[in-house]
Amino acid sequence: MKTGNYRNIISLILFSTLIFTSCKKSTVQAPPKVIPDASVVNKFIWNGLNNYYLWTIQVPNLSDPKYTVKDTLNQMLNKFTDPQALFTSLLYQYNTIDKWSFLVDNSQTITNWISGTSKTMGYDFMLAQYGSSGYVFGFVRYIYKGSPAEAAGMKRGDIFTTVNNQQLTTTNYETLLFSTDSYTLGFANIINKTVIPNTRTVTMTDVVMQEDPINKDTIFVYDNKKIGYLVYNGFNSDYDIPLNNVIQSFKDANIDEMVLDLRYNGGGSVQSSIYLSSMLYSTDATKLFAHAQYNNNLQAYLVEQNGAGYLNSYFVPTIDATATTASTPISTLNLQKIYIIVSDNTASASELLINGLRPYLNVKVVGINTVGKYVGSTTIQDWDSNGNVNTNDPYAMQPIVVKYSNSLGVTDFVNGLTPDIVAQEDITNLLPFGDPNETLLAAVLADIKGMPVTSMTLKSAQMGLKKVADSHQFKPYANDMYINPQKINRSLKK
Numbered sequence: 001m002k003t004g005n006y007r008n009i010i011s012l013i014l015f016s017t018l019i020f021t022s023c024k025k026s027t028v029q030a031p032p033k034v035i036p037d038a039s040v041v042n043k044f045i046w047n048g049l050n051n052y053y054l055w056t057i058q059v060p061n062l063s064d065p066k067y068t069v070k071d072t073l074n075q076m077l078n079k080f081t082d083p084q085a086l087f088t089s090l091l092y093q094y095n096t097i098d099k100w101s102f103l104v105d106n107s108q109t110i111t112n113w114i115s116g117t118s119k120t121m122g123y124d125f126m127l128a129q130y131g132s133s134g135y136v137f138g139f140v141r142y143i144y145k146g147s148p149a150e151a152a153g154m155k156r157g158d159i160f161t162t163v164n165n166q167q168l169t170t171t172n173y174e175t176l177l178f179s180t181d182s183y184t185l186g187f188a189n190i191i192n193k194t195v196i197p198n199t200r201t202v203t204m205t206d207v208v209m210q211e212d213p214i215n216k217d218t219i220f221v222y223d224n225k226k227i228g229y230l231v232y233n234g235f236n237s238d239y240d241i242p243l244n245n246v247i248q249s250f251k252d253a254n255i256d257e258m259v260l261d262l263r264y265n266g267g268g269s270v271q272s273s274i275y276l277s278s279m280l281y282s283t284d285a286t287k288l289f290a291h292a293q294y295n296n297n298l299q300a301y302l303v304e305q306n307g308a309g310y311l312n313s314y315f316v317p318t319i320d321a322t323a324t325t326a327s328t329p330i331s332t333l334n335l336q337k338i339y340i341i342v343s344d345n346t347a348s349a350s351e352l353l354i355n356g357l358r359p360y361l362n363v364k365v366v367g368i369n370t371v372g373k374y375v376g377s378t379t380i381q382d383w384d385s386n387g388n389v390n391t392n393d394p395y396a397m398q399p400i401v402v403k404y405s406n407s408l409g410v411t412d413f414v415n416g417l418t419p420d421i422v423a424q425e426d427i428t429n430l431l432p433f434g435d436p437n438e439t440l441l442a443a444v445l446a447d448i449k450g451m452p453v454t455s456m457t458l459k460s461a462q463m464g465l466k467k468v469a470d471s472h473q474f475k476p477y478a479n480d481m482y483i484n485p486q487k488i489n490r491s492l493k494k
Helices: 003-029 040-052 070-077 083-089 108-115 173-178 237-252 270-280 296-306 349-357 439-448 459-463
Strands: 102-104 117-120 123-129 136-143 159-163 182-191 194-205 207-210 214-222 225-232 257-261 288-293 312-314 337-341 362-367 375-377 396-398 400-405 466-470
Touching: 040 070, 040 083, 040 296, 040 396, 083 102, 108 117, 108 396, 159 194, 214 237, 225 237, 225 439, 237 270, 257 439, 270 288, 270 349, 288 349, 337 439, 349 362, 349 400, 362 439
Parallel strands: 225 257, 257 337, 337 362
Antiparallel strands: 102 396, 117 207, 123 136, 123 466, 136 159, 159 182, 182 194, 214 225, 288 312, 288 400, 375 400
């Protein structure tokens, strides 16, 4: 063999060795991949939902065992730079099954919502489209006590068509009504099924105020019977004692019939719902009002710590003491029958009350199907093991954590609770609450008198009206019910 060939072979061997050695060194020397810790907020969101969310098992990114490995969890959480996007991605069929869980970047937002405090002009309304022009008019359903709307002389049944001299339409109503602190409403009348503007106007500026949910309470005589009538628009714990006082006044008057108007009540405190149910039916604490169901892990923990009875809620004899009020005995009417007026705005704690009372007394529901919300939420903040809030994390969430059934096991009424007497408001002629001729109350009174009550339809449909929206839709978290966080509080797994 020639010397040149030897040299070529040796060079090839040396070159191959260098390549192999280089590759081997590169493999050995490659630093391990470091997965950075997820943000404080993202970890709070995942931990909160993993611990408390009702539908944890249905969400793979919450229930998959692989996320018990820190790096794997961080890798998933780090894909999200927007906390809101992470939160909604972890909800079970968001806006289909879970339409209610929410996240805020300031816990005071939830505090205000629970207390019924907001910036408002103080009137509740619905918007309807008339004709084919896209024109919209609004009609006032009720006025908050002590509000700018009340001071301006507005009342239930008022109809308005313009804001700042601009005709309301299907494309501008959100901007005109919900994006400014002050405006002028222009009013109209409905004459012969036609909306006709008039010269009346009112100018209002919103204020921060708390809505009093006890909108109307009165006693009147009909067919030689004393009727107790209560319009109650939200289960707000700040008003538990005033509510008890109203019931006591009905009791002192020895009413013959009770009418509870929940047509605009979107829910609120579960505990307040239990209190009102006890005021209406019984303070017998041995009678089951509702049974709670949580996610598997949380439920097992609560039963282990407190016993299986902890999942049950019973009628109660007292309103618990608070930081500002003493324990208060509940005044109960011990009813055997009650009429409850409802609508498609009746939700959550209102439905809980109706469902919880049905096994015990004759509940006659008047109106149309309710919303169909049998689940409740709680407020979760970034607590440490001592229950202190992490000051570096201002976020708070209000996820769905519990599902309720009544003492007969009835739950999952996804299409709402069905009325016994079908009737709808005549939105072209909204009479004052308590007026015997008001459509829904008239249906109740006809039944009390023993007259046949036929199905009453929405008269305004004759005008070709179409519902566009109502102010409940723009009222933050309007159809939610909630439990006290202390009911289920435990340190978040970190």
